[in-house]
Amino acid sequence: MLPALIRWRRGRSGFPFFTEASINLADDDELMRQMVAAAFDQVFIGIETPVEASLTECNKRQNRSRDLVADVKRIQRAGLQVQGGFIVGFDNDPPTIFQRQIDFIQKSGIVTAMVGLLQAVPGTKLHERLHQQGRLLGATTGDNVDGTTNFIPRMNRETLRDGYRRLMNHLYAPGPYYQRIRTFLREYQPSRGAGAMSLRNFEAFVRATVRLGVLGRERFHFWGLLAWTCFRRPKLVPMAVTLSIYGFHFRKCCADLGG
Numbered sequence: 001m002l003p004a005l006i007r008w009r010r011g012r013s014g015f016p017f018f019t020e021a022s023i024n025l026a027d028d029d030e031l032m033r034q035m036v037a038a039a040f041d042q043v044f045i046g047i048e049t050p051v052e053a054s055l056t057e058c059n060k061r062q063n064r065s066r067d068l069v070a071d072v073k074r075i076q077r078a079g080l081q082v083q084g085g086f087i088v089g090f091d092n093d094p095p096t097i098f099q100r101q102i103d104f105i106q107k108s109g110i111v112t113a114m115v116g117l118l119q120a121v122p123g124t125k126l127h128e129r130l131h132q133q134g135r136l137l138g139a140t141t142g143d144n145v146d147g148t149t150n151f152i153p154r155m156n157r158e159t160l161r162d163g164y165r166r167l168m169n170h171l172y173a174p175g176p177y178y179q180r181i182r183t184f185l186r187e188y189q190p191s192r193g194a195g196a197m198s199l200r201n202f203e204a205f206v207r208a209t210v211r212l213g214v215l216g217r218e219r220f221h222f223w224g225l226l227a228w229t230c231f232r233r234p235k236l237v238p239m240a241v242t243l244s245i246y247g248f249h250f251r252k253c254c255a256d257l258g259g
Helices: 002-009 023-027 029-037 052-057 068-077 097-108 125-132 157-171 174-187 199-215 219-232 234-255
Strands: 017-021 040-048 081-088 113-117
Touching: 002 029, 023 029, 023 040, 023 068, 029 040, 040 068, 068 081, 068 097, 068 174, 081 097, 081 157, 097 113, 097 157, 097 174, 113 157, 157 174, 174 219, 174 234, 199 219, 199 234, 219 234
Parallel strands: 017 040, 040 081, 081 113
Antiparallel strands: none
């Protein structure tokens, strides 16, 4: 599909593409090159957890026995921003899982880290196993980032819920969040023309400057990021502003968790 998509995009401007892939995308340089040439600029990857035993538990074979941080950075250097999916609440999760998730996400520079509590969805092996063990509590809400789970976890429920809230509030606090943007921008190699500033982007930049750089509690982090990006990666200033806007949204979502 990619060669045909590349031919179709020649001479055309327009929106970029976004897709989902597994972490072993990092092993295929040619595939990543063609994706970028076809105007893909983001990819969602279900990383789930840095705990090997939990990866075995959820049958995530392709994620095991790998340097996952190095894999993420390889994909970023190819020109693809990695959005990561993470889960806490596996039976094999140790008490340190919350800090381990924080450490992994910060080191990898995954700016958009979608961390959720494990849910047992009907029709899955997990749901059947928990049903047989008498651990189901009811139907899933369908939203794995609402701070609830529909089964009795091995970890104390209060510990799991409180740890999840602390994890989310830390990840999207201004300090860690803006540091993660810098970690990402150090690796990211965008396609040609990615740093172009359109009129629409300029208008968004002005609004973001007022909302984040003047009124926002993260204003010092915002201006620090812009100064750093202007000197280190000037072509990525639009990307830095976009990710800063994302952070404002994510912090509002974390506030809904009651943290």
